[in-house]
Amino acid sequence: MIAIINTGCANINSVRFAFERLGVTPEVITDPQQLVHFDRAILPGVGHAKVAMERLTSSGWNAAIDEYQKPLMGICLGMQLLCDKTAEGDINCLGKIPGVISQLDVKDLTAPHMGWNNLSECIKHPLTENINSDDQVYFVHSFAHAVSSVTLAQSEYGQRFSAIVAKDNYAGMQFHPERSAKIGATLLQNFLNWQL
Template sequence: MQLVIVDTGCANISSVYFAFKRLGVKASISSDARVIKAADKVLLPGVGTAHNAMARLQQAELINTLQSLQQPMLGICLGMQLLTRHSMEGDVACLNLIPGEVLPMQSGELRLPHMGWNTLKNINNHPLMQGFTETDYVYFVHSFAVAPDSYSLAQCHYGNDFAAVIGKDNVAGAQFHPERSGKTGARLLQNFLEWQL
């Protein structure tokens, strides 16, 4: 199976690469549209701001490529946020593959960024979420989030509810870092590898 990690230039790609390697899959890292289009599965990582990440995808001429993919694609952390219509972080248009808007988190008295371990709730019966329970902990680092809606595959609560996993058609995203979430994160990546459309 050909798995390609999109080289966004703004992510800790090596940790994602090694997370898949631990699962027995050697991923390619590429910003070449032809390589990405030919892949069986595509992973879109991201760390930093939506504005910078979208600018890098624009420079690499990858926006149309990512929007036209038919194979399974998973965005993680900022990569998930880039799948939505718009981010208020820098007021930037995103890939518009899954309806939704990225908003500043309303955490009340809780500290931002939301950083550390938290559980999931309202877990959807989607292939990506197989084996997940509301007692599983996953690792988050973020100050912006997508509001829960009909595209939420799982939610999390930190001051307010937000979408922890989203999905539509061949595209899905996880706000948490599966590569830093131990066995639970590995389960999400394994589910992604096994996801058949």
């Protein structure tokens, strides 16, 4: 069974529908105490990191996520909240994936980074199974995780940044797999198949 954590900071329906297309019916949960009963979980997120992190903390999600021992994946802002700290609002995050989130150096490019972009430098991992460099996924973001030892795939928009990260039972995708057509469906299926 898979849970989608509803913190009030995301349009969770598109994530739910994406899993339903794979034949899985996730349960949207609003109580942190429910999390332990699920085999895996998704932390979606859109909006401002400081607002979202304060909401997670005030609702008790930070403790529940910290204690969770099964696969948990953050999507977009959800990925950033799993990291150590973010420059968006200068706030400490959940600290489950090493790294600081910084504003993209987009130079003369339009901000935010929005639209289809290539994955590259894909490292072999259960989450990147059947994914090739140059596969395209859909991004909407202004902040990003620098490429590091936890990076499984990269992308580039003004600078190189982490597109997929993983550490222990925690993972994150900076893009929106639920909006990324066939490649996104493959990535979500990989998450469902991921065994620790």
